[in-house]
Amino acid sequence: MEFAEVVRRRRMVRDYDPDRPVPDDVVERLLAHAIRAPSAGFSQGWAFLVLETAADRDRFWAATAGEGAPDGWLTRMRRAPLLVVPLSHKDAYLDRYAEPDKGWTDRDEGRWPVPWWHVDTGMASLLVLLTAVDEGLGGCLFGVPPERVDALREAFGVPTTHTPIGCLSIGYPGPEDRRSPSLRRGRRGLDEVVHRGRW
Template sequence: MRSEFLPDPVPEDVIGRLLAAAHHAPSVGFMQPWNFIVVRDEAVRSAVWEAFAKANAEAVEMFSGERQQAYRALKLEGIRTAPVGICVTCDPDRCGEVVLGRTHNSRMDSYSTVCAIQNLWLAARAEGVGVGWVSIFHERDLKRALGVPERIEIVAWLCVGYVDRLYEEPELAVKGWRQRLPLDELVFADRWGGGV
């Protein structure tokens, strides 16, 4: 959901259920590295939109020809139109320097935070609430807008709100940006490239 948000407020109890679902996500070493900044304030959302707009202008130039035109046609306005923004962060220091399950892969805290985002997204769908994940920003600009400490990683800005309809397929597929890849092309047997 990127541009079809309705102005209707999302009740506190609904936001509470979404955050509770996120907080019950699995995490490696049970580190629970996430924090959630729930943003409704217009001035803060405007500052976040400015960070997005700067990066989005750069992103447009990374595409060329028809792809650039298709990119420009996408309505990426959820930051301004969704009544709620939720910034999901990851605290790499939550459990100290040595964390069960993160001893050999330092990204496990970020991956665990993504599990929380998926739980939130699934709970939102069950509540009839739309979610859009904004990733087009320079992290330093978003940290400045939200007062996030330097050591904290921003994993997602989620636009959250009611919509007139929930898509049956991902919005980018519906709008022709890209289609779902066939599963049988993505599954290998026993080793990379091995036929199933």
């Protein structure tokens, strides 16, 4: 598929065919492309928790969604045969920029105008989503509720040095996939968001 077509087709998929697992070689390509993302100072401060078995996915949903009957969104999302939790690792950046070639002698977080560890992990996540489209799959990036992060850490042994920036559900789109009602707002045009030369 041409790159422009991949970009045009990328959207958030919220229902999956539970009977079609993501082939192992495709999972490896998704992850191999993720680590091609740019990172400040080539810090590569990311990690990926990959959940492929039904038991692991059930443990994820129990930790992040809690008990009780799932709503329609959760019911459809739980059908995804692959979950990837991208995690950012701030210390990788603070350590890297304290190295001699970067010119800083400390790990002062105040030097960072934005948290590039989250930004770079987000770019890696986008590469997973684009690769999914190229492979004929659907994907969705969704958040982990802040009050459930500790349960996620406990369920999977995620160290406190790594922060989940969300979760990627991946799979073949299911018959109940619905476009988000938010899309009714329409995509903002270039004339609204591009400022050439000055604001």
